[in-house]
Amino acid sequence: MRAWLRDTAGGLSATYWYLWTGLLINKVGGFAILFLSLYLTSQRGAGTAQAGLIVGTYGIGGLLGSLTGGVLTDRWGRRRTLLTSHFTTVAALLALAFSSDLVMIAVWCALLGVAQSMASPAFVAAIIDVTPAEKRSRAFNLQFWALNLGLAGASLLAGLLAQWSYVGLFLIDGACTLVTGILIAWKVPETLRTPSSPSRPRAGGLGTVLTDRIFLVFVGLTLLQALIYAQSNTIVPLAMHADGLSPAAYGSVVALGGALIVLGQLFVPRLIDGHRKHRVLALALLVDGVGFGVLAFADHLAWYLLAAAIWTVGSMLAAPPNAEINSELAPLALRGRYQAVFFLTFPAASFLAPSVGGAGLQYLGDAHWVVVGVLGALAAGLHLLAGRPRERRVAAIRDETSAVAEVS
Template identity: 85%
Template structure:
């Protein structure tokens, strides 16, 4: 068992583990956003439409914060961006806990979106900085596991806390964020140490002109669109089949359990294999899982399909993050992460909009379209893989040259 744990950890640095611990604490303590809509309707007298608008400000703030976080990660450094993000998040959560009017709540909700999302590019850029290329697959695999473990914990704790006190829910969330901020201030040094990187030219325009990276980001968006069906369109399909919310809850629980129990074993399966082929297989499995729903009319079918698409997402997570890290030049890692991270809020908007229309007008055939989309994305990964690997080699050479200057 100890040998397996050593292999899983992969000799990762102490700084990585402090960052990993911060991610886990943040996710376990991330109660507020999960219950924000319910808080507004049950405690602040908002209607469904008003609650939707207020919560929508969090999403808008998230888009702004992701881009700002990417720029600041490169200009200020990883540590300063992370500290600003966490301590501003604490202030926003306390302000939300004490606010009563919908106007101030909307303002602080938007601020919360900005502050929380700033941390994403900085966390990933710092992990890339402190992790050698050969160990990044394990590092990102553990990161994905921590995020899902934390989400499972947050979902369980949030329900209990909401019954006790919404004020307590916001304040405990703030306390967890404060703990992470203090941990980073105490134990995480600045990882962007190269003066060449700090003063290198380039900006978001450079990222947006990088065709190889944009193709990869586009394929990641397709992957996110497919997987986001699980929490947007699948519950609608299950309702149409006469299944209860509890049945959908069992589907969600199965997926979470598989990730928590199985994600740590994924590196053994994929290490040493070409990443574009692993991603192609993952997209095929994803598409197969959702394609099975074309024949689903009982909870057992949905559970089987969920098991299949969860395996696909587990296989995809490490190489997806690793490729993203490898394509980013040292001087622009934060900006590259910011553009990459935008795929997820984009998918959160597009998946329900397109998926809802597909389910309404195509019925069960909608899931065959989703399955075909996975197959197409898999084929595109195989085509895009070789030029992507050549770019990765060039970026590695550039990073090594900067390290020599340092």
């Protein structure tokens, strides 16, 4: 058991583990946004439409925060961006806890979206900085596991705390964020390297990222993957309701997926080590497609549980190589900006999946899931085609990074 744990940890640095701990604390305590719509309707007198609009400001803030965080991560540094993000988040949560005016709540909600999203590019860029290339697969696998473990903990705690006090949700969330901020201030040094060579090429900006075709193809495939997987929390509950299944049945589907990730994610590196990342991603997308394709035949809970088990395996296989490729395609001086553009795929999928998926389910019925399955197979094929050019780009970036490290 000790040998397995040692292999899983992979000799990762102390700084990585402080960042990992901060991510876990944030996720375990990050339950305020989960119950924001209920808080608005039950405690602040908002109508359903008003609550939806206010919660939507959080998503808009998230888009802005991700881009802002990416730029600041490269200019200010990882540590300073993380500290600004966490302490601003604390202020926004405190303001939300004690605000009653719906307009001000919308303002604070948007600020919360900006502040929380700023941290994502900085967290990932810092992990890349302190983790050698050969250990990043394990590092990102552990990160994905921590995020899901924290989400599972938050889901359990939030339901209990909401019965006690909605205001308490915001205060405890803020306290957890404050603890993470203090941990970063105390234990996490600045990881951004600033090469001093006068001959270092100009880094560029967001324009460089947005004209990088190989990276944008990867981002597009990640968006397709996110759109497929987002069916699980947007369209699947609608399909289950149409089949006469209760919300509790959907809860069991969600619980199964979370349990599989918490119990099985740590074993994934041993399964995929030694295999080309684009082939692992192709297999993962194909498995995802099969999982959702099964729903074309689903009319009982057992079918939905089987489908959830399949698509969860796909997401578990995809997580490490997806994050690793993302880290490898980012040049040293633009890691924050690359992470920012990459992270835009997830709020975009959160918007597109219910919009497009809802129409698909309404007009295509069960054939909607056949389409989703075909998209998974298509994405798998595209990953295989894109794999070789990505590998050549990664090799070039690796050589450039090594050269910069030698002169700095």
